[in-house]
Amino acid sequence: MSEHCQEVQVNYNEEVGKSLNDGSNFDGEGQSAEGYKKISDLTPADIKRLEFDSEDDVYAFYSCYAQINGFCVRRDDVRRESNNNIIMRNLVCNRAGLRSKKHMERNDRVREPKPITRTNCMARLRAEFDNHTRKWMIVDFEDTHNHEMTPSQYVHLMPAYRSISDGIKAQVDSLRLHGVRTCHIMGLIIGQKGGHADVGFCKKDLYNYIDQQKRAKINDGDAFAALSYLQAKADSDSFMFSKFTTTEEGRLDNLFWSDGVSRLDYHCFGDVVAFDTTYKKNKYNKPLVVFSGYNHHGETVIFACALVSDEKTETYKWVLETFCECMFGKHPKAVVTDGDGAMREAIRAVLPSSFHRLCAWHLHKNACDNVEEDH
Incomplete structure (x- = not known):
């Protein structure tokens, strides 16, 4: 208690x-x-x-x-x-x-x-x-x-x-900085509080907090490595385009990129664009946005990609605005999405002249999930 x-x-x-x-x-x-x-x-x-x-x-x-x-x-x-x-x-x-x-x-x-x-x-x-x-x-x-x-x-x-107070978080961060293991940190806090009942959280909560801190810092210089890779690509591809935002703490937030071939493909085949955010499995749990379409051979072509921090309307607006900037202001005639509400609002704000259509595969899946069989 x-x-x-x-x-x-x-x-x-x-x-x-x-x-x-x-x-x-x-x-x-x-x-x-x-x-x-x-x-x-x-x-x-x-x-x-x-x-x-x-x-x-x-x-x-x-x-x-x-x-x-x-x-x-x-x-x-x-x-x-x-x-x-x-x-x-x-x-x-x-x-x-x-x-x-x-x-x-x-x-x-x-x-x-x-x-x-x-x-x-x-x-x-x-x-x-x-x-x-x-x-x-x-x-x-x-x-x-x-x-x-x-x-x-x-x-x-x-x-x-169960919750970890700001004071405990500061103590945990300091101990981690000096190489103290998580299990030893938990033992120290239990000793300070006089028992498990007065700690206010369990060992799993502490491990989750430390894991969140690791993800936020983007371990092993992955952010720096990604930006360095894109810069190297730009050195060899004069039409390479990339843009990113950072958090108040200076950490990588959103990242957008498209190479010269992708930008040329969009110029030729960009009348209809699929705006997909279903690819969500990556190390840092950041949604991957993929802009794709079809070429004259019926093959899928990728126009651009983005890693985003969340799936809010403002984030999608930044992605679409950056996409239009990358493609010299050319708007697609139609955009196909999975029906996400935040995505719909962003398209309405940034691409008002483009037709918004829903993906048939997602429509079929939603129907199977939500419509009774006897209907």
């Missing part, structure tokens, strides 16, 4: 619950002060009299209550005003609802389905915003679960309550 939730207190009186106005209500001492109770001592009647300053305070309270009682919280239904402000929020047990049958009965499944964790648990807390008091009020609270709760000694292992 984290120290944070052990010390959480809620101030309330018989008339109406007092809101969690500041951090002192969460972390202050005075546990025996009049009018205060620990969250672990609150009754359902107490909880229904509480009020909060914001929706985030409601979520923070219920999350701490859940951690103390051995379950996790999930945001559920929400109601908004015409100005899009949230005025009602439903918080439920993470085991609420049931897994959809269509995910269990898929014929194209490659891996075994994950263990079923949802049990249609009805435990919930609903809060609504009161326009008169300008507070969030608890209007419904159900505390009955239909499953076993996680014992307190294992709550710290639940994914929802």
Whole structure:
């Protein structure tokens, strides 16, 4: 159990619950002060009299209550005003609802389905915003679960309550820089905290964090090697084109390239371009974008390629703008894609005069995945 939730207190009186106005209500001492109770001592009647300053305070309270009682919280239904402000929020047990049958009965499944964790648990807390008091009020609270709760000694292992703080990350980075092995770093942190239960994360989380740092730095000078290779190609191919962006930390972000033959092929056969991002398996998990088409022999030709950091609209816009720059401003008459929403928005913004068509193979696959056989 984290120290944070052990010390959480809620101030309330018989008339109406007092809101969690500041951090002192969460972390202050005075546990025996009049009018205060620990969250672990609150009754359902107490909880229904509480009020909060914001929706985030409601979520923070219920999350701490859940951690103390051995379950996790999930945001559920929400109601908004015409100005899009949230005025009602439903918080439920993470085991609420049931897994959809269509995910269990898929014929194209490659891996075994994950263990079923949802049990249609009805435990919930609903809060609504009161326009008169300008507070969030608890209007419904159900505390009955239909499953076993996680014992307190294992709550710290639940994914929802595991995280590595910025301070620990800085310590890990420093130790790694001096050659300390990951297993020894974990042992050191456990010793500093006085046991596994107070660490706040498990060994797998630490290994995942270090792996992410390795990928972000692009090990073994791969970024430098790639840029050096493209520069060498440009030295021997005067029509070679490449462009890249970097992150705020100076690391390689997006990379685009096209050689002289590919640019000439586009000039001759670039009326229809396939814009494909389905090639995603590479060392750094960066999506590979491929621009391709067909020549007069019916053979596939590659016009350009790009490695991108993500699959957001802004990233695709940069790729398309760079593609047009590379091809001397010539836009294709038609672009064929797999129907990705972010890609569609980018094409609409950068290539407004080009027809956007969907790939027949992806249409057929989506139909097979989502249409019932008897239809």
